[in-house]
Amino acid sequence: MNPWTLLYEGYDPASEGLREALCTLGNGVFATRGATPEGALRTPGTYAAGCYDRLDSVVAGRTVTNEDMVNLPDWLPFTCATPGSDWFAPEREELLDYRQELDMREGVLHRLVRWRDREGRITSLRQRRLVSMADPRLAALATTVTAENWSGPLRVRSALDGTVTNSGVARYRELRGDHLTGQESGEEDDLVWLTARTRASGITVALAARLDGGPRGRRVSQEPAWIADERTIDIAQGVPVTTAKVAALITSRHHAVHDPLTAAWRAVRLAPGFGTLLEAHRAAWKRLWERTGIELDDPELAQIVHLHIFHLLQTLSPHTADLDVGVPARGLHGEAYRGHVFWDEVFVLPWLDLRLPEVALGLLRYRWRRLPEARAAARAAGLEGALFPWQSASDGREQTQTFHLNPASGRWLPDHSHLQRHVGLAIAYNVWHHYLATGELPGFAAELLIEIARCFASLARLEPDSGRYEIHGVMGPDEYHTGAPGLDNNAYTNVMTVWLLMRAREVAEMTPDLGVSAEELTRWEDITRRMRVDFHDGVISQFTGYAELPELDWERYRGVRRLDRAMEADGDDVNHYRASKQADVLMLFYLLTAEELLAILRRLGYPAEPGLIPRTVHYYLERTSHGSTLSAVVHSWVLSRSDRAASWRFFVEALAGDIKDVQDGTTAEGIHLGAMGGTLDLLQRCYAGIEPERDGIRLNPLVPDRLGRIRLPILHRGTWLAVTAKDGHATCRPLA
Numbered sequence: 001m002n003p004w005t006l007l008y009e010g011y012d013p014a015s016e017g018l019r020e021a022l023c024t025l026g027n028g029v030f031a032t033r034g035a036t037p038e039g040a041l042r043t044p045g046t047y048a049a050g051c052y053d054r055l056d057s058v059v060a061g062r063t064v065t066n067e068d069m070v071n072l073p074d075w076l077p078f079t080c081a082t083p084g085s086d087w088f089a090p091e092r093e094e095l096l097d098y099r100q101e102l103d104m105r106e107g108v109l110h111r112l113v114r115w116r117d118r119e120g121r122i123t124s125l126r127q128r129r130l131v132s133m134a135d136p137r138l139a140a141l142a143t144t145v146t147a148e149n150w151s152g153p154l155r156v157r158s159a160l161d162g163t164v165t166n167s168g169v170a171r172y173r174e175l176r177g178d179h180l181t182g183q184e185s186g187e188e189d190d191l192v193w194l195t196a197r198t199r200a201s202g203i204t205v206a207l208a209a210r211l212d213g214g215p216r217g218r219r220v221s222q223e224p225a226w227i228a229d230e231r232t233i234d235i236a237q238g239v240p241v242t243t244a245k246v247a248a249l250i251t252s253r254h255h256a257v258h259d260p261l262t263a264a265w266r267a268v269r270l271a272p273g274f275g276t277l278l279e280a281h282r283a284a285w286k287r288l289w290e291r292t293g294i295e296l297d298d299p300e301l302a303q304i305v306h307l308h309i310f311h312l313l314q315t316l317s318p319h320t321a322d323l324d325v326g327v328p329a330r331g332l333h334g335e336a337y338r339g340h341v342f343w344d345e346v347f348v349l350p351w352l353d354l355r356l357p358e359v360a361l362g363l364l365r366y367r368w369r370r371l372p373e374a375r376a377a378a379r380a381a382g383l384e385g386a387l388f389p390w391q392s393a394s395d396g397r398e399q400t401q402t403f404h405l406n407p408a409s410g411r412w413l414p415d416h417s418h419l420q421r422h423v424g425l426a427i428a429y430n431v432w433h434h435y436l437a438t439g440e441l442p443g444f445a446a447e448l449l450i451e452i453a454r455c456f457a458s459l460a461r462l463e464p465d466s467g468r469y470e471i472h473g474v475m476g477p478d479e480y481h482t483g484a485p486g487l488d489n490n491a492y493t494n495v496m497t498v499w500l501l502m503r504a505r506e507v508a509e510m511t512p513d514l515g516v517s518a519e520e521l522t523r524w525e526d527i528t529r530r531m532r533v534d535f536h537d538g539v540i541s542q543f544t545g546y547a548e549l550p551e552l553d554w555e556r557y558r559g560v561r562r563l564d565r566a567m568e569a570d571g572d573d574v575n576h577y578r579a580s581k582q583a584d585v586l587m588l589f590y591l592l593t594a595e596e597l598l599a600i601l602r603r604l605g606y607p608a609e610p611g612l613i614p615r616t617v618h619y620y621l622e623r624t625s626h627g628s629t630l631s632a633v634v635h636s637w638v639l640s641r642s643d644r645a646a647s648w649r650f651f652v653e654a655l656a657g658d659i660k661d662v663q664d665g666t667t668a669e670g671i672h673l674g675a676m677g678g679t680l681d682l683l684q685r686c687y688a689g690i691e692p693e694r695d696g697i698r699l700n701p702l703v704p705d706r707l708g709r710i711r712l713p714i715l716h717r718g719t720w721l722a723v724t725a726k727d728g729h730a731t732c733r734p735l736a
């Protein structure tokens, strides 16, 4: 087993969607799904970071507005035809060999196809595809054709397709996906080009492509939204011939561009041939792997870890650092969740902080640039500071849908998930972690944390009955409990608010020019001593009233991950039971050390003995359906010291999330970036125990036996270190 490749043998239309998502190639600016370049059974997808568009659709008698990450014109189409045959399409031909291999070390997707046409001609086709990590405007597809038992003319067709729509997610199909309009195409010297505009956001996208390798007799066929460059290659039996399509994708959001079309032309014209492009691309990946690699002894585990690093870097690369984009929950790999940005960055940024801090900073700046909208949202909700949306996209307004389709019942249902105010806590946590990891707290990041603190401080109201501060009407990370709508005193939100206000007081002291008033500081201090947290049965209650809920009949729903959907289809409501979709209270043990958490509870005047933590972990573990890939990451983490075998099982499940598509077919709609980042952070901060602290870095490893040794480089406050961890030991030395 090669830990650097993902290999698929055979052509299987039914699993193409999964393959396409896992074989996506990208550079942090744009990404293209690993769809076949030809045929009808493909779900092409090319997405540029931050390129969104809003459309109104009428569903279930209501008008809903959705902002989608737009599926951009497809640069990939390429096919060929043996004499007298139709254009090659894998679903139609007699395939003799079919093999697809993703080389993660080099960022190249290889494909080998051999087929026999109706006249008995056997042809083989070897393709190499890249989306350049060296020049983030470029992509290329090199095709080497060998006629095994014939000679003669082979026609090739290379096209640009502007007819694509957002149609990659079945349950969104009632919603409009025709984001592209105004398509135009043309030829210019040896190039073909295509432009389109997004309907509402008015982003212009331009593609240009050239075909290298000397095919003769160029014929261009053209419709406004589609253009193809057709040529003929004379091939002799047994002599391989290579043609390469070199394409550029530019949008009006790119830097250093006059107009996208001219920029795309120039980028393609100035681009070198495939060989040189490949060399530069490989070198860029080599540099990246040197900073980000994690070495494990077991090749199977190493393969999945490489896959997670690979897809994370293809979504968030050094090129992303100066774009204005956030962390899309499903990568640039598919259309699920519409490319929106949730709280998943809390699983991603801590890993970036210790190797690509400039990228993490860029992602925090995405939030900072949306402070005006977050402030407006806070005002509209009667709050202070900045209220970040649960789902964010282009301008930082709330993008959470108000209705969603339950595919299990076919019903459109109200969606209250915008009440997950805790997204702000995740952003603030990331600001603080960035500070610990890098020693730097830029003014904008400090402002972000303070504005979020103001919002949560204003959410907390002193209740005369309990004599404590309470937060009402919110949802925690567990999306099964939406309340009516909203819950009171979600423990995760309340405790993290205390943590945040403690950090905010420190930040206010470090950056006095942020203008935090003495009254604010006093109130924050008071909240950190009098916030309400509920307990029942000797454990922390997920929210006020949780203890009154009946137990779920788990036998009946054994193995069902999405209880919300299954129970609604049965005419029931998971809200009414002690059942969670994912870690909620347990997120506290994920983000805070045991000492930090117990100290907060004691500060609040609650009896907090160490036994509280394992009891609470086991209590919720028995009542969670793991309907989110994030759940396994968190459970693996929180069990790592108390139940190492269970922690390992969850770790293996978290690793399997996308490669084995454990959430029933959802990976085809995009990878789960939070869970991918979470597994890497788990290796780094939990198992290898690398904990950035105020005065340096603490190594507190507890590596599972089955992992053997973990080796990884980290960048701590400007110094590269090589950390090796095994069992309870770790060494750390300057990186040569």
Ligand code: BGC
Pocket (backbone or CB within 6 Å): 329, 337, 342, 343, 344, 477, 479, 581, 582, 627, 628, 630, 674
């Ligand atoms: C999870 C959220 C997550 C979102 C995007 C949902 O299924 O419940 O916690 O933020 O997916 O990944």
